[in-house]
Amino acid sequence: xxxxxxxxxxxxxxxxxxxxxxxxxxxxxxxxxxxxxxxxxxxxxxxxxxxxxxxxxxxxxxxxxxxxxxxxxxxxxxxxxxxxxxxxxxxxxxxxxxxxxxxxxxxxxxxxxxxxxxxxxxxxxxxxxxxxxxxxxxxxxxxxxxxxxxxxxxxxxxxxxxxxxxxxxxxxxxxxxxxxxxxxxxxxxxxxxxxxxxxxxxxxxxxxxxxxxxxxxxxxxxxxxxxxxxxxxxxxxxxxxxxxxxxxxxxxxxxxxxxxxxxxxxxxxx
Amino acid sequence: xxxxxxxxxxxxxxxxxxxxxxxxxxxxxxxxxxxxxxxxxxxxxxxxxxxxxxxxxxxxxxxxxxxxxxxxxxxxxxxxxxxxxxxxxxxxxxxxxxxxxxxxxxxxxxxxxxxxxxxxxxxxxxxxxxxxxxxxxxxxxxxxxxxxxxxxxxxxxxxxxxxxxxxxxxxxxxxxxxxxxxxxxxxxxxxxxxxxxxxxxxxxxxxxxxxxxxxxxxxxxxxxxxxxxxxxxxxxxxxxxxxxxxxxxxxxxxxxxxxxxxxxxxxxxxxxxxxxxxxxxx
Numbered sequence: 001x002x003x004x005x006x007x008x009x010x011x012x013x014x015x016x017x018x019x020x021x022x023x024x025x026x027x028x029x030x031x032x033x034x035x036x037x038x039x040x041x042x043x044x045x046x047x048x049x050x051x052x053x054x055x056x057x058x059x060x061x062x063x064x065x066x067x068x069x070x071x072x073x074x075x076x077x078x079x080x081x082x083x084x085x086x087x088x089x090x091x092x093x094x095x096x097x098x099x100x101x102x103x104x105x106x107x108x109x110x111x112x113x114x115x116x117x118x119x120x121x122x123x124x125x126x127x128x129x130x131x132x133x134x135x136x137x138x139x140x141x142x143x144x145x146x147x148x149x150x151x152x153x154x155x156x157x158x159x160x161x162x163x164x165x166x167x168x169x170x171x172x173x174x175x176x177x178x179x180x181x182x183x184x185x186x187x188x189x190x191x192x193x194x195x196x197x198x199x200x201x202x203x204x205x206x207x208x209x210x211x212x213x214x215x216x217x218x219x220x221x222x223x224x225x226x227x228x229x230x231x232x233x234x235x236x237x238x239x240x241x242x243x244x245x246x247x248x249x250x251x252x253x254x255x256x257x258x259x260x261x262x263x264x265x266x267x268x269x270x
Numbered sequence: 271x272x273x274x275x276x277x278x279x280x281x282x283x284x285x286x287x288x289x290x291x292x293x294x295x296x297x298x299x300x301x302x303x304x305x306x307x308x309x310x311x312x313x314x315x316x317x318x319x320x321x322x323x324x325x326x327x328x329x330x331x332x333x334x335x336x337x338x339x340x341x342x343x344x345x346x347x348x349x350x351x352x353x354x355x356x357x358x359x360x361x362x363x364x365x366x367x368x369x370x371x372x373x374x375x376x377x378x379x380x381x382x383x384x385x386x387x388x389x390x391x392x393x394x395x396x397x398x399x400x401x402x403x404x405x406x407x408x409x410x411x412x413x414x415x416x417x418x419x420x421x422x423x424x425x426x427x428x429x430x431x432x433x434x435x436x437x438x439x440x441x442x443x444x445x446x447x448x449x450x451x452x453x454x455x456x457x458x459x460x461x462x463x464x465x466x467x468x469x470x471x472x473x474x475x476x477x478x479x480x481x482x483x484x485x486x487x488x489x490x491x492x493x494x495x496x497x498x499x500x501x502x503x504x505x506x507x508x509x510x511x512x513x514x515x516x517x518x519x520x521x522x523x524x525x526x527x528x529x530x531x532x533x534x535x536x537x538x539x540x541x542x543x544x545x546x547x548x549x550x551x552x
Contacts, residue, residue, distance in 0.1 A: 016285060017277040031296065035303040039310075051433035099315035103432065104545030108346040109310060111353045135272040174272055204429060205517050205552040206361050208368050217427070217435050255292045257285070261277040 017261050021175070021252040023131025029124035030253055036120055039113035040194075041228055045097030046106035049090075053221040068092050114198060121191050136175035137185050146170065146178035154179075183234065190227055190234075197224040309337045354549035361551065367491045367516045370425040376436045378498065380506035383478075384470040387505065387526060391467045395510055401532030403453045412510040416496060418451065419443035424491060426516035428523060429552055431541075440514050441497030445487045448494060454484070454532030461487050462537035463513055466528040480524045481539040481548055482515065484532075491516060494527070519550040 022030070045068070052066040059065070062073050072091030076082045085091055090100040098106055128134040149170040160167030170177070176184060200211040200220035214220035242249055252258040308316070308328055316325060332338075380386060397415065399408040421441055429435040454461075461482045468478035486492060493514040496503060503509040508525025515522055521541045531537070542548025 014283075015279040015281050018280055018285065019275040019277050031299060035307065039307070047433065051430065053433065094315060094318050098310075099312055099318075102312050102315070104541075105312055105346070107431070107546070108350050112346070112349045115349075115352070132273065138272075175275070201433075203357060203360070203552055204427075205365075205367050206357065217429070221433065251289070254296050255285075255289050257280075261275070 016259060018257040018259055019261055020131075020256060021258045022256050023127040023133055024256060025123050025127025026131060026133055027127075027253055027256055029120045029127060032116075032120045032123075036113050036117050037231055039109065040117060041232065042096065042098050043106045043110040043113060044224075044228060045093055046099060046102050047110055048225065049093045049097065049100050050103045053218055053225060062089065064089055114195075117191070118195055121188070121195070124188070133175075137181060139181060139185055143178040143181060146172075147182060150177050150179045183238070187234065190230055193223060194227040194231070197221075197227065305332075305337075308332070309342060350547050354547055354551070357549065357551050365489060365517060367426055370427065370437050372425055372439050374437050375425065375439055375499070378438055378507060379430075379434065379436055381430060381432075381520065382469075382506070382525070384468065384476055385473045387467045387469055389505060391526070392505075392509060395526075395528070397511060397527060398529040399448075399452050399531075400529070401455055401458055403455050405455075408452055412496070415443060415448075415494070415511065419447045421497070422493060423497075424493065424516075426491065426514070428514075428516060428520050430520040431546060431550070439499050440493060440495045441500065442493040442495035442511070442514065444490060445492040445494055445513070446490065448530075449484070449488060457534045458532040459484055460533050460536050462531045462533065463524050463527050464529045464531070465508075465524055465526045467526050478524060478540050479538060480513070480522050481537045481542070482513070482518075482522065486515060486517065489515070489517065517552055519552060521546065522550050 048068070049066075052068065054067050055065045056067065057065070059070070062070070064070055064073065066089070069089035069092075072093070073088040075091050076085045076088035082091060087094065087100070093100045098109065128137070153167070153170055157167055174181070196210060197214055197220045199207055200214050201217065201224060204211045204217055204220075211217060211220055214223050248258050248260055309332060311319075319325075320328070395412065397410045397412075399410070402408065420443070422444055423439065423441045425437060425439045427435050427437045461484060463480050463482060465478045466475075468476050470476035482492075495508075495512050495514040496510060498504075498507055503512060508527070511527050512525040513523050513527055536548075539548040
C-alpha cells in the first residue's frame with residue numbers, strides 16, 4: 001500500500017549552513033575606510049596642490065610645473081565632457097580634491113580624516129584579533145607557488161570562458177587565496193606607512209627621528225603620496241574581483257557570514 | 271595557524287533578520303557619509319558638482335537639519351585645537367630643532383603673500399617694544415640691535431604650511447636676549463609681532479601680525495634674524511629684521527618686524543584669523 005499522496009511533504013529547510021567570515025569590527029572599519037580614505041585623498045590633493053612635490057621645468061605653453069595640473073590640462077583638451085573648463089590646470093584638484101585655493105580648509109579636514117583613519121585602524125586591528133581573522137592574513141611559505149597558480153588562473157580565465165574550455169580555480173585551503181592574502185596583508189602595512197609618513201610631514205621637529213626614517217622631509221612627502229596612489233590602485237582590482245566573486249562575498253563583508261562552505265569541513269551546531 | 275572553518279546551522283529566519291538589519295545599517299551609513307561630505311565641501315567646489323536643482327534641494331535639506339556653515343566652522347576649529355593639543359602633549363621637553371651644516375643650504379624662496387615691500391621703509395625703520403615691565407615704549411634702530419646683542423648663527427630649516435621647505439644659514443640676536451634686556455610686564459604670556467610694511471597683491475598696505483607664546487620666544491633657537499648666508503637680510507626676506515622660529519611653520523616667521531607687544535592674553539594672528547592653526551608647531 002503505497003501512495004505518493006500520503007508521503008509527508010518535504011519541509012523547506014528551516015536552517016542553513018553558514019560560516020562566520022568577518023568580525024563586526026572588521027566589517028565596520030572596512031566600510032568606514034571608504035569615506036575616510038576618500039576624504040584623505042580629496043583633502044590631500046588640495047594640500048598637495050599648494051606645493052607639489054613632483055615637479056618639472058616650467059612648460060612654455062601652459063606655464064605648468066606640476067604633473068597633476070598637466071593631467072587636468074590633458075583631460076580638458078581631450079575628454080569631450082570636460083572641454084571648456086575655465087581652470088584646466090585645476091581640473092583634477094577641483095574634481096578629485098576639494099578644490100584649489102582651499103589649503104586652510106583642506107588641512108583642517110585632512111587632520112579630521114587622519115584622526116578618524118588612525119582610530120579606524122585600531123578598530124580594524126582589534127576586530128582582527130577578537131575575531132581571529134589575523135590568522136588567515138599571515139603570509140606563509142606556500143603562498144609563493146600558490147600566487148603563481150592564481151596569476152596563471154586569472155590570466156587564462158577570460159580566454160577559457162570565451163573558448164568554453166574548463167578552467168578550474170586552483171584549490172584554496174585557506175580563507176584567502178595567496179594573492180588575496182598578499183593584498184590584504186599589505187593594506188595594514190600600507191596604513192602604517194601612511195600614518196608614519198603623515199606624522200613625519202606634520203611634525204618634523206618633534207618627530208625628527210621619524211622624518212629621518214624617510215631620509216628627509218621630501219622623502220616622507222614622496223612616500224605619503226605614493227601610499228595614496230597604491231591605496232587608490234588597490235581599490236580597482238579589489239572592487240572588480242568582489243563583483244567577479246559574487247554576491248556572497250559582498251554580503252559577507254556586510255553581514256559577516258557566508259553560505260560558501262568549503263568541502264570537507266566538519267559541521268557544527270549553532 | 272589558521273583554524274578550520276566550522277559551518278554552523280542557523281535558522282533561515284534569523285539569517286534574514288540579521289541580513290536586513292545589517293543592510294539597513296549599511297544604507298544609513300552610506301547616506302550619512304554622503305551627506306557629511308556634502309556638508310564639508312566648500313561652496314565654490316559644490317558648484318562644480320551636480321545640477322542647480324539637485325544642489326538647491328540638498329541645500330534646503332541641509333538648512334532643515336541645521337547643518338549650517340557656522341556649525342561646520344566650529345566643528346573644524348575643534349579638530350584644529352585637538353590636533354594642536356596632541357602636538358603639545360607629544361612635544362619633547364627640550365624642544366631642540368635639528369641643525370644642518372652650511373653645505374645643506376638650499377635656495378631661499380620669497381613667499382610674501384602680496385607684493386614685496388620696496389626699500390622706502392628701510393631708512394626710517396625702527397623696532398617698537400611695548401607691554402614692558404618698565405611701562406615705557408622703547409624704540410630701537412637696527413644699529414642699536416646689532417651693537418647691543420651678540421650675534422648667533424644657525425643653519426635650520428623653514429617649513430611652509432604649503433608643503434615646501436628650505437634650509438638656510440641665519441644670523442641674528444636671540445629673542446631671549448631681547449626679552450632679558452627689555453623684560454615684558456609681569457603676567458605677560460604672549461608676544462605679538464607686527465610688520466607695518468607688509469603689502470597685499472596690489473601693493474596696498476596689509477599689516478601682517480603673528481602671535482608667539484613667550485616660552486617659544488625664549489627658545490635658544492628663536493632668533494630675531496638680521497642676516498642670511500652671512501649677509502644682511504634682503505628685502506625679499508624681511509630686511510632688516512625678521513623672526514626666525516624654526517619650531518613653527520613658516521607663516522609664524524614674520525618678515526620686516528616693526529613692533530613687538532607683550533600681553534597676558536593671546537593676541538591676534540593673521541593666518542589664524544584666516545582658517546589656519548595659530549599654534550603652527552612643527
